[in-house]
């Protein structure tokens with residue numbers, strides 16, 4: 001079976017030049033990107049690499065990369081990441097992995113933030129499939145849960161629970177995650193402004209106006225997306 005995420009990752013790897021400083025996000029597409037970088041002769045050893053994801057860092061180290069802490073970097077040439085869904089304007093909904101706070105920092109640091117994935121990620125508008133995720137400091141848990149319900153009327157809103165351990169998922173910074181689904185999905189600009197202003201929310205998982213480009217692969221070939229419409233590069 002064709003692995004479209006792998007194809008998109010191979011296309012994304014072509015953007016990287018020797019000596020670049022890059023960041024990699026979370027998810028299976030990023031693992032394909034690591035493989036594609038390794039497969040490019042003479043590239044991997046010249047790169048400075050940071051990652052927002054524990055799992056991606058582990059894989060990078062297993063593949064022989066030296067991984068730099070992002071706190072010691074102020075800019076990246078490229079930040080590559082997957083997403084759950086991206087819209088017509090390249091706004092992205094993320095955080096299957098619950099690590100959007102670290103991901104957003106790297107995305108903001110990057111001269112070029114590129115979303116990479118299979119073609120199922122693209123949608124003209126966000127729909128009700130994926131939740132908005134907020135990272136909440138513990139003291140604000142009930143307040144934030146209540147504010148989200150009162151202000152945005154989600155169809156469902158719940159504390160993310162651990163699958164393999166009793167209790168809630170606790171982030172790297174000791175915080176909770178609340179997942180909220182909407183139908184219809186609110187205007188991204190409003191959600192970005194209003195959720196971002198609620199005290200106690202460290203960061204939310206809508207990447208508004210941050211991505212510069214998206215690369216997808218699917219039955220129709222490889223597509224490069226920029227605001228507001230796609231341009232076809234090859235099939």
Ligand SMILES: O=C(CO)[C@H](O)[C@H](O)COP(=O)(O)O
Nearest residue numbers: 027028029082083095096097
């Ligand atoms: O947002 C994410 C992590 O927070 C991932 O990028 C997203 O879940 C996509 O993963 P995959 O590459 O496996 O499709």
